Amino acid sequence: MTKKLILLDQDGVLADFEQGVRQLWQQTYQQPLPLAERKHFYLRDDMPAQFHQQLAQIYSSKGFFASIPPMADGIAAAKRLLQAGHDVRICTSPIQTYQYCVSEKFDWVCQHLGEDWLQRIILAKDKTWVRGDILIDDKPQISGSLIPQWQHWIYDQPYNRMQNNPHRVSWSRLETWAQLLT
Template identity: 35%
Template structure:
């Protein structure tokens, strides 16, 4: 592992008195969701055309679909076991392990597909299979990620909104439906360390500046 990222983690810990918390989305960030969707769709509805993985124009799964295509999409996503069968994104598992080795508090933060009765348990099975029981314990399944405390959220969703003002900085995991948006991003798991190092250092600098502006009161 390059030294830049572990050094940024150490500076963060020194400034904050705790480890940085990095939240990592699952679908299309850790898991090859779209490949699973396309394969399942073709198996269940071979008569309906569907674009290859990576060619979807919108993050909205139902945009531009006929009524029949919308029903087929819902059926695929509601299939028991769908969310347990995905393969990992290239480099994702190694990146999580490297974050942990550097002293980062990593938690997975993923949204459930509410009409799929096995979605939540399938996702936990996936995490346990590929990352182990400890990471399964550190998995947060929620429809509102803004309520989850952290320093960084890595997510492919173009806009992550909710009821709270998020504490984390959003790092977009690049796909065709979000690449036009400004802000920090990871184009793949081969280039995550410089991006996270920069964000952790920015948060460290803000913490250090706040300490200078509000020094502890003197005991004398």
């Protein structure tokens, strides 16, 4: 296996962002998240405008980012890639209301992956500035001010299925592991 520098996005790849929103929404507003079908990357684009304010409140509330549950197999996947000999980094973009988001992203990594992984966090609003061989990210298209050095491998989610990408990965797919471990 050739050693690669693998950048892992946090939300939607390691952390189950949508599930986190559902949980806190229910807890806060005592009703389920008004979300039918996922077609767009941003949750708000799949929700009626009348709820956008409440959604923004969830994102910026204390405790939200730390409370997001891990994706199925996400933690094991990150550890497995590292153990296999790759250089694995977590490449994540904090939201504009960063006040709790930034520190709680660190809390999350510490809680679920362990303290050793804190040194693997790269915060970047523009991921094209980060070097790497592969960026595994659920965002359909990743743009920025530089030509990326990494190849974007899309992490399969219902809201990005319209996006063509020759590399579509998921932690539960054997094919993903064949591609990443050979």
